[in-house]
Amino acid sequence: MKQLFKTSAIYFIGQICSKLIWFLLLPLYTNFISVTDYGFYDLVISILNVVIPVVFIEIWSGSLRFTLETQDTNEKRIILNNCIIISFISLAIFSIMFILTYIITPFDSPAIIYIYSLVWVMQLIALSVTRAYGHNILYAISGIISVIVNFVISVISIKIFGGSLEVMFYGMISSYIVQIMLVEFKLKIIRNFHITDIDRNLIKELFLFCFPLSFNSIVHWLLEGFNKIIINAKLGIAINGIYAVANKFSVVINLFVSVFLLAWQEVIFKITDINEKEYYYNYATNMFIKALGAVVILIIPIIQLAFPYIIGDDYASAFGLIPILILSIYINSINGVFSTLFSSEKKTKYLLYCKITMALINVLTMLYFVNIIGSYASPISLCISYLIGMAMEVCIVKKIITFKLEIGNLISFSIMYIISTFIYTSNNNLLSIIFFISATIIYLFIFKDFLITLKNNIANKKLNK
Numbered sequence: 001m002k003q004l005f006k007t008s009a010i011y012f013i014g015q016i017c018s019k020l021i022w023f024l025l026l027p028l029y030t031n032f033i034s035v036t037d038y039g040f041y042d043l044v045i046s047i048l049n050v051v052i053p054v055v056f057i058e059i060w061s062g063s064l065r066f067t068l069e070t071q072d073t074n075e076k077r078i079i080l081n082n083c084i085i086i087s088f089i090s091l092a093i094f095s096i097m098f099i100l101t102y103i104i105t106p107f108d109s110p111a112i113i114y115i116y117s118l119v120w121v122m123q124l125i126a127l128s129v130t131r132a133y134g135h136n137i138l139y140a141i142s143g144i145i146s147v148i149v150n151f152v153i154s155v156i157s158i159k160i161f162g163g164s165l166e167v168m169f170y171g172m173i174s175s176y177i178v179q180i181m182l183v184e185f186k187l188k189i190i191r192n193f194h195i196t197d198i199d200r201n202l203i204k205e206l207f208l209f210c211f212p213l214s215f216n217s218i219v220h221w222l223l224e225g226f227n228k229i230i231i232n233a234k235l236g237i238a239i240n241g242i243y244a245v246a247n248k249f250s251v252v253i254n255l256f257v258s259v260f261l262l263a264w265q266e267v268i269f270k271i272t273d274i275n276e277k278e279y280y281y282n283y284a285t286n287m288f289i290k291a292l293g294a295v296v297i298l299i300i301p302i303i304q305l306a307f308p309y310i311i312g313d314d315y316a317s318a319f320g321l322i323p324i325l326i327l328s329i330y331i332n333s334i335n336g337v338f339s340t341l342f343s344s345e346k347k348t349k350y351l352l353y354c355k356i357t358m359a360l361i362n363v364l365t366m367l368y369f370v371n372i373i374g375s376y377a378s379p380i381s382l383c384i385s386y387l388i389g390m391a392m393e394v395c396i397v398k399k400i401i402t403f404k405l406e407i408g409n410l411i412s413f414s415i416m417y418i419i420s421t422f423i424y425t426s427n428n429n430l431l432s433i434i435f436f437i438s439a440t441i442i443y444l445f446i447f448k449d450f451l452i453t454l455k456n457n458i459a460n461k462k463l464n465k
Helices: 002-032 035-055 057-067 074-103 110-132 136-161 167-187 200-223 225-235 237-248 252-268 274-310 313-344 348-400 407-426 428-445 448-464
Strands: none
Touching: 002 136, 035 074, 035 110, 035 167, 035 200, 035 225, 035 237, 035 274, 057 074, 057 110, 057 200, 074 110, 074 200, 110 136, 110 167, 136 167, 200 225, 200 348, 225 237, 225 348, 237 313, 237 348, 252 274, 252 313, 274 313, 274 407, 274 428, 313 348, 313 407, 407 428
8 A cells, every 4th residue: 555655645746736727727717718718618628538539549548557567678668669559540540530520510720629639649648658667756747847837828828819719728738748848858759669669469459458448438428528518509608618617626526536546557457466456446445435525525615615716707607516516526536446447457348338328327317407407417417327337337346356335435425415515505604614624623533543554654664764
């Protein structure tokens, strides 16, 4: 577990900046960018979030999974070079698709969207290389620097160009380019690329592993991107912009989750002994559910207090959506932990079955509820589908390894969530402050033993130095 905490701490440093940057940019965007432009931007990102992983078969996940199996630097290089070769083929396919899409259905800012897509893929591959070689500190530092670049360029762009659609892409593109350059300078990805490293059998093995993951991206889009399309079609692009802003408040939850999953992947992928894996999986999964629940409960009153100060008046109706969206993210994050085991055991087809079921349920419930409760249909549909998916994943996981889900954690979370949401919707600042202080005391007591152990480990480490 020490390795998990150490890796998590490194990723936390890098991820906290990249996730929290949206809190800094939200006041800027919601006061200078129109609701319509923000809605279109979010729609483009949601579409790219499914198209790019599908076309590029999520090769960056395959590169990490295969490279962590070996300690041989030469073998790692061969695996990564074959991943790059697959990426070149995928890039050609993506470029053709992009051009044809624009010819058939013209859209705004095609050049900037294509450049964004290209550098995003390069950034994903570059970051997978840093993790493959164990350069987690480089991963974190490059992330911090890229976030600073993103913020500075975004502010300058708005000052120069005003509240146009393109300025939201300028910061992201600049930050990705800087991050790619930092990784290339340190790890020499281009210099280490050799065409002679092509291995057809390896490419086939990578493809068979990654292909189901690419379908997961389609299913993921049916779980979230589809909802945005329906909101846009039924309620208008302005409502989609408001929904997108409400979603941004999940950044703290996503920070916690992404840090854990990044570290968890590296730890669990390296374990080969089944008994050791079962211990890690039972302890870490139940601890994660309990800890994430605490984060969710504590963040809700903070959002209620901060909302009026960071969100423009045009986006005020996003307020009511936030607690339900956060709940859907909590449930899906638990699914994410279970998904890691499927990848670890190279049983990604089971993950695909669960995702397809969740997607179908989401599509049906979204189409039914959207005309009744408007944009609230999306988070409610997601909660229903994620809960059913979680039940399926738990059943399948139990067939792979010995696993016991501590139901008490979910029951206690449900009680605290109902209380926190009731206080949130009352919009009473005093009640929110009292609840936050009370909840903090409760969770400090719940995690007392864990915190004492962590404190002792840190103290012992200092003494050993």
